[in-house]
Amino acid sequence: MQKVYLDNAATTQVRSEVIERMQEALAVHYGNPSSTHSFGRSAKTAVEQARKTIAKTLNAQPSEIIFTSGGTEADNMILRCAVRDLGVQTIITTRIEHHAVLHTVEELEKEYGTQVWYVELDADGNPNLQHLEQLLKKDDSKKLVSLMHVNNEIGNITDIAAVAELCKEHNALFHSDTVQSIGHYPWDVQEIPIDFMTAAAHKFHGPKGIGFAFIRKNSGLKPLIVGGAQERGFRAGTEPFHNIVGLEEAFIKAYEHLEEETKTVKELKRYFIEKVQQEIPDAVFNGLSGDMEKSTYTLVNVRLPFDAQKALMLLFHLDMKGIACSKGSACQSGSDQGSHVLSQLLEGEELEKPSLRFSFSMYNTKEELDYTVQVLKEFAAS
Secondary structure, three states: OOOEEOEOOOOOOOOHHHHHHHHHHHHOOOOOOOOOOHHHHHHHHHHHHHHHHHHHHHOOOHHHEEEEOOHHHHHHHHHHHHHHHHOOOEEEEOOOOOHHHHHHHHHHHHHHOOEEEEOOEOOOOOEOHHHHHHHHHOOOOOEEEEOOOEOOOOOEEOOHHHHHHHHHHOOOEEEEEOOOOEOOEOOOOOOOOOOEEEEEHHHHOOOOOOEEEEEOOOOOOOOOOOOOOOHHHOOOOOOOHHHHHHHHHHHHHHHHOHHHHHHHHHHHHHHHHHHHHHHOOOOEEOOOOOOOOOEOOOEEEEEOOOOHHHHOOHHHHHHHOOEEOEOOOHHHHOOOOOOOOHHHHOOOHHHHOOEEEEEOOOOOOHHHHHHHHHHHHHHHHO
16 A cells, blocks of 8 residues: 655654664763763763754854753743743734644633733734734733744744734734744744744654744743753753754754755645646635745645535545545644634635645655545545
């Protein structure tokens, strides 16, 4: 049976160079980075080099990069500490953020009485920046805006630069979940006055269980996890050295090959859209995912013309045919609940039809896409 992996927005295949680097770290550089002997010093040097590598690419300072277990921890840490340490009284976000943000702000609302305001969306799922400005002007409370750069389900790209300028103009802090963006788009934190960003290595061909937060210098945030002086005193716990060097290697390779790999994956997405339109003409692309200019090049979210009864068997059928994709985000696929993102954009019969996210990487081929569309076409005809 052919095996086709089209769930790269959930996680990606680890690069062979990353695996080699991690194997060396596990076998040779096993000292604790906090130890003062030579074993520890060599590990510490590599951790700090990884921090410098990331900082240089983002045009940040090394002290502004804090290693975490991934994007979810980084989002939680930033939002919680902003309320606890910086006196943030109001968080402005949207209802289509990742649950790492949405569930955190809901908890902060309960625990601290934090005001949570939601920016209106346009018909395509983009935040309405005029409404954002109205909310920023609404009262004098200390505010933090949290808007993701690339939506993990529909691929819409938020105008981060415009949001950052609005926040700066109204003296609000700005946090962005950039988990679907880091490793796929260039970043310069000096050009864009963003306060906080998050990343996860497994979204750009690195290992799971490691990511980082960008926290602007002199932010005033204090540690969420205490117990040691690791991560410049900001996050206690022995650094997972093998994961950190794996993250660094994946990050280096992502930006070394960014232009060519972006071109490759863009062509795959364009090809997939064309094939779906040819073979299943009643299919609809949700949000802006079918627009090559206004959505990320890494994914599409397609609504298929099947009734609710038939839709129940679709993911199972694809899996039986060796095709991996997602119903909404991977975080939601084990749940009976529908997509919280699509529920904000669709209604009635549109929501009852199956919507699938197909996400691509440099390891995919056009032949795999041909096979996938053929399987969908045959299922439609069955």
